[in-house]
Amino acid sequence: MWPNQTRSWSRSPLFQILSNPEFLAEGTAIQDLFNPDRVLIGGRETPEGQKAVQTLKAVYAHWVPEDQILTTNLWSAELSKLAANAFLAQRISSVNAMSALCEATGANVSEVSYAVGKDSRIGPKFLNASVGFGGSCFQKDILNLVYICECNGLPEVANYWKQVIKINDYQKSRFVNRVVSSMFNTVANKKIAVLGFAFKKDTGDTRETPAIDVCKGLLGDKAKISIYDPQVTEDQIQRDLAMNKFDWDHPVHLQPMSPTTTKQVSVTWDAYEATKDAHGICIMTEWDEFKTLDYKKIYDSMQKPAFVFDGRNVVDSEKLREIGFIVYSIGKPLDGWLKDMPAVA
Incomplete structure (x- = not known):
């Protein structure tokens, strides 16, 4: 501060933290951005937090239908992202576990997965047997989920999700x-x-x-x-x-x-x-x-x-x-x- 300069204090701005997880897939990221299945926005359950949520929602509303913009609290938004990737990885590990049984019995995993996928409650996506899943998200997000479960005293739940990765390694x-x-x-x-x-x-x-x-x-x-x-x-x-x-x-x-x-x-x-x-x-x-x-x-x-x-x-x-x-x-x-x-x- 220069000599004789008067110090002026102004009130610091108040920031709100939002959770806006992305659900983009490699190879289709631009398409996913312009035509998302849903947009998820999480914020604090306070008047200020909800105002921030609505502000961000208004940005997405320029190209995303309003009924596809979901608003939740912060924890729900964070866990929804982890759960989505965990569920997808779980489907891959499930069909891969069945592939081992198919080989042992003489069944054809493509026929089994097709029949299973015709069930409207299950659907056909992510039911292709393979040598295993990869990418930057599935294993990382499952391990994050495992860590959160263990920190919250839920070892049985943590072990359940660990098994998805164990089947992938198997x-x-x-x-x-x-x-x-x-x-x-x-x-x-x-x-x-x-x-x-x-x-x-x-x-x-x-x-x-x-x-x-x-x-x-x-x-x-x-x-x-x-x-x-x-x-x-x-x-x-x-x-x-x-x-x-x-x-x-x-x-x-x-x-x-x-x-x-x-x-x-x-x-x-x-x-x-x-x-x-x-x-x-x-x-x-x-x-x-x-x-x-x-x-x-x-x-x-x-x-x-x-x-x-x-x-x-x-x-x-x-x-x-x-x-x-x-x-x-x-x-x-x-x-x-x-x-x-x-x-x-």
Whole structure:
């Protein structure tokens, strides 16, 4: 303050904190913004808080119908966001749990999920069996929910939601075990082509992608991995595979890949190059181009017997078997002599 300057005090403005969680999905974020299922606004249950809620509601009302703008208290808004992602992940883990049972009994998980989805109380969305869910939200939000439950003295509820993640981890381990057991109980020094590394198609996002754990599982058995993804860079793949993973059930850090293991991984920008001289193919992302590849050309360039392990159920397994592949599809009746193999845990 300068000499002789008079200090003037003004009343500090009063701020209100609102909760306005987003429900955008990667690949459709702009569409989700302009045509949302709902907009959720949470605020304090005071006159000032409700005035702030109505102010924000008026902004959204310019393009969102008023009956789709929901207003709640702060905790309801925060938990609604976590619950939405937890419920979606739960559906994926549920159908993936059924996929293991389908393989054990000879049922077809696509037929089961279709029949279940025709029930109007359930619906068909998020009932596609796969090698597991990934992305930045599902696991993070479930773990947030687990933490809140434990802090509020609800261990049984926390354990319920933990199980959703455990089934997801189990599905990835089961997939790796199926690959190894199908290829005569070892993939050591065998080339495995991994088609797709992103956690879902139409994005280059690799956060929590199942491909990381599957690749690490195969590398643990000394496989040679060749990876192709149309959007994920080699640097990103190498960083993901070199990163430590924290096991929250057994709090120790798993070891990152050693320089020797890193040499067992190659990244290509062509699916045909990735599969050349490979013993097996693992389809890890549901990219549309994987449905239309020339699999006869791929088969001719591979070692024999040639295996396809479809972690997303994107290829026509019968057509591939006609070409000569031994095919494993998540939750589908097993191929030929694989039927006589014991269930993979």
